[in-house]
Amino acid sequence: MNRLRVQLVITTKNLKTMAQRIVIDPITRIEGHLRVEIEVNGGKITDAYSAGTMVRGIETILKGRDPRDAWAFVGRVCGVCTSTHSLTSVRTVENALGISIPPNAELIRNLMATALYIQDHVVHFYVLHALDWVDVVSALKANPSEASKIAQSISSWPKSSTGYFTDVQNRVKKFVESGQLGIFANGYWGHPAYKLPPEVNLIAVAHYLEALDWQKELVKVHTVFGGKNPHPNFLVGGIPCSLNIDEANAINAERLAFVGTLFENAKTFVDQVYIPDLLAIASFYKSDWGAIGGGLKNYLSFGDFPTNGYSNPAGFKMPRGVILDRDISKVLEVKLDEPEQIQEYVNNSWYEYSKGDQAGLHPWEGETKLNYTGPTPPYDYLDVSKKYSWVKTPRWKGHPMEVGPLSRMLVGYASGRPDYKEVIEYALKTLDVPVAALFSTLGRTAARGLETKLTTVWALEFYHQLLDNIKNGDTRTMNNEKWLPESWPKECKGIGMTEAPRGALSHFIVIEDQKIKNYQLVVPTTWNASPRDPQGQRSAFEESLIGTPVADAKLPLEVIRTIHSFDPCLACAVHVYDENGTHIHNLKTY
Amino acid sequence: MKKYPGEYLVMVEGSIPTGNEAYCCIGGKSALQILTDAVKNAKAVVAWGNCASAGCVQAASPNPTDAKPVHKVISGKPVINVQGCPPIAAVMAGVVVHILTFDRIPQLDGMNRPKAFYSRRVHDTCYRRPNFDAGLFVDSFDDEGAKRGYCLYKMGCKGPVTYNSCGIIKWNDGVSYPIQSGHPCIGCSEDGFWDNGPFYQHLPGVAGFGIETTADKIGLGLGIATAAGIATHAIVTNIRKHKEIVNEPAEGSVSDNHEKS
Numbered sequence: 008m009n010r011l012r013v014q015l016v017i018t019t020k021n022l023k024t025m026a027q028r029i030v031i032d033p034i035t036r037i038e039g040h041l042r043v044e045i046e047v048n049g050g051k052i053t054d055a056y057s058a059g060t061m062v063r064g065i066e067t068i069l070k071g072r073d074p075r076d077a078w079a080f081v082g083r084v085c086g087v088c089t090s091t092h093s094l095t096s097v098r099t100v101e102n103a104l105g106i107s108i109p110p111n112a113e114l115i116r117n118l119m120a121t122a123l124y125i126q127d128h129v130v131h132f133y134v135l136h137a138l139d140w141v142d143v144v145s146a147l148k149a150n151p152s153e154a155s156k157i158a159q160s161i162s163s164w165p166k167s168s169t170g171y172f173t174d175v176q177n178r179v180k181k182f183v184e185s186g187q188l189g190i191f192a193n194g195y196w197g198h199p200a201y202k203l204p205p206e207v208n209l210i211a212v213a214h215y216l217e218a219l220d221w222q223k224e225l226v227k228v229h230t231v232f233g234g235k236n237p238h239p240n241f242l243v244g245g246i247p248c249s250l251n252i253d254e255a256n257a258i259n260a261e262r263l264a265f266v267g268t269l270f271e272n273a274k275t276f277v278d279q280v281y282i283p284d285l286l287a288i289a290s291f292y293k294s295d296w297g298a299i300g301g302g303l304k305n306y307l308s309f310g311d312f313p314t315n316g317y318s319n320p321a322g323f324k325m326p327r328g329v330i331l332d333r334d335i336s337k338v339l340e341v342k343l344d345e346p347e348q349i350q351e352y353v354n355n356s357w358y359e360y361s362k363g364d365q366a367g368l369h370p371w372e373g374e375t376k377l378n379y380t381g382p383t384p385p386y387d388y389l390d391v392s393k394k395y396s397w398v399k400t401p402r403w404k405g406h407p408m409e410v411g412p413l414s415r416m417l418v419g420y421a422s423g424r425p426d427y428k429e430v431i432e433y434a435l436k437t438l439d440v441p442v443a444a445l446f447s448t449l450g451r452t453a454a455r456g457l458e459t460k461l462t463t464v465w466a467l468e469f470y471h472q473l474l475d476n477i478k479n480g481d482t483r484t485m486n487n488e489k490w491l492p493e494s495w496p497k498e499c500k501g502i503g504m505t506e507a508p509r510g511a512l513s514h515f516i517v518i519e520d521q522k523i524k525n526y527q528l529v530v531p532t533t534w535n536a537s538p539r540d541p542q543g544q545r546s547a548f549e550e551s552l553i554g555t556p557v558a559d560a561k562l563p564l565e566v567i568r569t570i571h572s573f574d575p576c577l578a579c580a581v582h583v584y585d586e587n588g589t590h591i592h593n594l595k596t597y
Numbered sequence: 598m599k600k601y602p603g604e605y606l607v608m609v610e611g612s613i614p615t616g617n618e619a620y621c622c623i624g625g626k627s628a629l630q631i632l633t634d635a636v637k638n639a640k641a642v643v644a645w646g647n648c649a650s651a652g653c654v655q656a657a658s659p660n661p662t663d664a665k666p667v668h669k670v671i672s673g674k675p676v677i678n679v680q681g682c683p684p685i686a687a688v689m690a691g692v693v694v695h696i697l698t699f700d701r702i703p704q705l706d707g708m709n710r711p712k713a714f715y716s717r718r719v720h721d722t723c724y725r726r727p728n729f730d731a732g733l734f735v736d737s738f739d740d741e742g743a744k745r746g747y748c749l750y751k752m753g754c755k756g757p758v759t760y761n762s763c764g765i766i767k768w769n770d771g772v773s774y775p776i777q778s779g780h781p782c783i784g785c786s787e788d789g790f791w792d793n794g795p796f797y798q799h800l801p802g803v804a805g806f807g808i809e810t811t812a813d814k815i816g817l818g819l820g821i822a823t824a825a826g827i828a829t830h831a832i833v834t835n836i837r838k839h840k841e842i843v844n845e846p847a848e849g850s851v852s853d854n855h856e857k858s
Contacts, residue, residue: 032624040623060622063614064661065654073795079783080791083654086683227772234775235768237683238785242738247780249743256725256746257779265772377661379619384627485739 026053027560030388032060034570036135038087039577041536043548044391045566047557052566055545055552057536058389058396059577062357066375069526073492074100074518077526078241081514084528085576089237090123090229091507092514092528098317099514100243103501107316109483112245114473115232117312118266119239120505121466122228125273127508128412128459129281131574133211133218136452139568140288141203141211144196147180149205158210161287164279166217175213195564202291211288214280225273231262245485250477263477267470274463285456286437292449293440300448300569302551305406306330306414307534309341309513311506312465324465325415325506326422329403333446335421341403343502343513349529352400355538357381365541367402370515371500373527400537400546401529409547410510410534411573412455413445426464430457448551451572492521507531509576532576548573602638606696610645612652613670616663629670641675641702642667645689647785650678650710657791668709675702678709680761682785687766688714708788710760719756719782722764725749738779749776753797755784 032042040061046054069080077100082093094116101108108116151172158167182191195201203211226236232248233239240247251257310320310327320327328338343349350367353360359378360366368374381389389395401408408414419427434453435442444450476482489495495518503514510531517525535547545553548570555565598605609632614620618627636642644667647653656664668676679692692711695703703711720726728734728748735742735749748754759782763774775782781797784790 040621042624062620062662063655063664067659067661068654068657068791073797076796079796080654080657083682223769227769230769230772230778232778234773234778234780235763240775240778240780240783242780245739247738248778249739249746251744254745257744377617377620379617381619384618384622384625385630386622386625388625482744483739485737487737487739490737 029560037575041577052552052555055549056391057548059398062397069523072523075243082238086237088507090239093241095503095505095512095514097241097243099501099503099516103499103516103518104489106244106489108245112484114469115246117469121462122225124462124508126222126225128455130222133215136571141208142201143191145205146208146212149209154206154209157206162279162283195562198564199558200564250482270466277459277463296449297444297447299555300551301446303409303547304333305408306417307408307410307511308415308418309504309511328418338421347404350402352540354541355394356396356399357394370527396538398537400540401534407544407546410531412458413451416454448569448572509574535573607635607639607642609649609667612648612664614662614664620662636671636674643677645679646684647682650680651788680786714762715760719759719763749781751799752781753799754781756782759784759787761786
């Protein structure tokens with residue numbers, strides 16, 4: 008996943024219309040398997056198809072199992088957003104069984120979730136996204152003392168001397184000269200769409216290397232409370248660790264102080280490295296990329312980070328709601344138990360519904376019957392006039408929705424939350440751009456950073472609240488009242504909603520006779536990367552690419568710049584391809 | 598691969614669906630095709646994690662995509678199974694460093710796991726083992742025993758049947774591991790662990806209380822007698838400790854007070 012580039016580019020020229028069809032597969036610097044195909048006319052993208060090329064069938068595997076085990080299975084949906092599916096799962100089962108968890112368990116779950124957000128977003132910006140904006144080879148031409156001046160003018164981060172940047176530059180130079188470019192191989196270096204001066208490129212490369220080192224620290228919050236990262240442990244009814252400040256073999260002051268330090272250091276890195284870099288880079292790209300890649304006009308957020316109970320969304324740090332048609336004066340209500348609020352379609356996905364291809368199903372009635380009807384591999388192209396993806400297509404009251412940091416920031420802003428208002432207006436003022444600039448690839452990228460900044464503040468609030476609870480004598484971490492299956496009703500259903508780093512995540516469970524009868528996951532990237540619905544409406548990825556300029560069909564940097572702004576996580580599933588071309592030319596850029 | 602035939606290692610993560618090759622395609626080629634091509638001229642193959650070495654979650658019953666581990670879809674090459682869901686990062690690095698430093702593949706056990714990291718069970722190297730031996734167990738999560746870090750055997754711990762380095766190297770630079778953070782081991786480095794019974798159901802009949810041995814060390818009969826004797830001792834100890842716990846007067850610290858809820 009850290010490889011910069013492994014891409015197979017197929018270009019077809021339709022002699023009649025002079026349109027070019029370009030396939031990019033695999034898309035790298037994402038999680039999972041994604042293929043994107045675009046049609047380029049007159050230097051701009053006029054159509055786009057997005058497809059997931061892998062499936063595992065986890066929903067089928069869960070049938071018949073103990074609901075208390077489900078969190079462990081679904082955690083393995085993804086190791087990048089590790090813990091988020093597990094969190095959603097325990098919420099789902101607790102919702103079905105009517106279990107409320109002790110306040111400390113809620114705080115510790117919040118701490119694990121905020122740790123994930125901060126680590127995940129920083130890693131995304133530097134390791135996955137940055138190289139779409141930053142030209143590494145150009146950094147070799149930079150003047151280190153100029154770079155130092157710039158770095159010190161935008162931040163008080165101590166690693167900013169001329170000597171430091173010279174060292175970084177030499178390190179990269181040696182790497183490049185060795186011929187084994189490793190993670191920097193096959194980049195689109197020198198592409199005209201790169202706009203940063205060499206010194207800013209050098210600063211960004213230095214911070215990329217620092218971020219790689221930094222990110223493995225914050226995940227230790229998961230290790231303390233959940234035993235390991237990736238895939239920390241959870242529990243239906245609470246969390247597994249016990250708090251006991253006067254016991255050697257439990258979570259005590261040493262463990263808690265360690266966690267506090269991790270969050271303090273994380274906040275410093277975000278404030279002094281991520282945010283200044285983000286705003287500096289954005290200032291060079293705002294004139295065009297503040298208006299490219301907006302795509303859909305509908306935004307969905309389930310909200311998250313409860314402060315007084317998961318059943319009180321009004322108390323969430325991230326509010327719940329929907330915005331339609333970019334109208335930020337109105338936030339609409341989300342109630343996923345209502346059938347029309349979430350329907351999944353498979354008209355373009357390789358599944359079979361018992362009610363037929365045009366049907367939409369609420370996940371409580373969800374079905375996962377694999378039925379591949381695409382070409383036998385190896386293939387050059389898929390047929391987009393037929394089913395073309397492993398991703399199902401979810402819709403909210405029939406509308407395609409974008410999910411993710413931009414949706415959350417907009418819902419927070421539109422809900423009138425002061426902390427959201429403050430960071431958004433600060434960013435807009437610093438960059439001197441209007442609100443409309445948020446509806447773009449750059450806006451999405453900035454939203455991710457601003458959300459990270461908010462999260463670092465909330466994490467420390469949760470941390471101090473936990474310490475206060477312990478001080479006041481409450482150390483409960485588990486509610487055992489309904490642990491034993493004998494205490495459950497014969498039949499019940501539940502929904503779990505989470506805002507995962509990449510967007511709105513929901514699980515749906517039906518429990519019968521103490522076992523899972525049905526379990527469905529509707530994942531953020533499902534919303535964003537899905538194929539068209541029966542009305543022909545595109546989902547977020549496809550829609551965002553329409554109108555994007557492409558300078559060179561063989562080097563589609565602009566495409567991946569927008570796709571990466573969504574931070575795709577395909578283990579949750581995807582793919583894009585072309586209709587019949589008269590001539591297919593294979594370009595291998597391995 | 599072209600430049601160094603016979604000299605390179607293929608590192609694989611993920612299992613390979615074989616029910617229909619289109620269940621996993623990259624660049625239009627199936628995972629099976631890509632793997633087959635890559636290992637043709639490889640020196641050896643490293644299978645990272647339970648997905649590549651044992652199938653893991655997608656291969657759990659009923660295995661909808663007929664997902665298989667590397668060693669079941671290729672032949673003719675040594676395959677090193679580095680197990681775990683995931684493996685400990687330091688173990689992964691350790692395998693690579695071993696190969697580079699000592700210029701050889703680490704010694705493998707009968708399941709092709711490097712003995713350097715998989716020769717001991719979690720049960721053999723767990724810091725809570727003395728609690729097991731003394732019969733001090735957690736009976737429910739966050740109970741008094743849990744707050745003292747007692748053994749998690751009764752909560753379903755699979756440590757006695759799981760080979761891994763969690764008790765030795767631990768996780769994320771030695772910060773902790775599942776048992777230390779209060780959750781029983783789910784056996785994530787063992788083949789088929791997803792289908793070995795619910796996680797919270799305790800293992801039946803773990804030979805116990807200090808006599809954990811192979812037949813060639815102690816005669817079976819002697820083992821049973823000794824075990825029975827120690828078992829009796831352990832039960833008595835457990836009862837005594839339980840009495841102590843339940844009757845223990847509050848130490849003045851509010852955190853010891855059960856009744857608050």
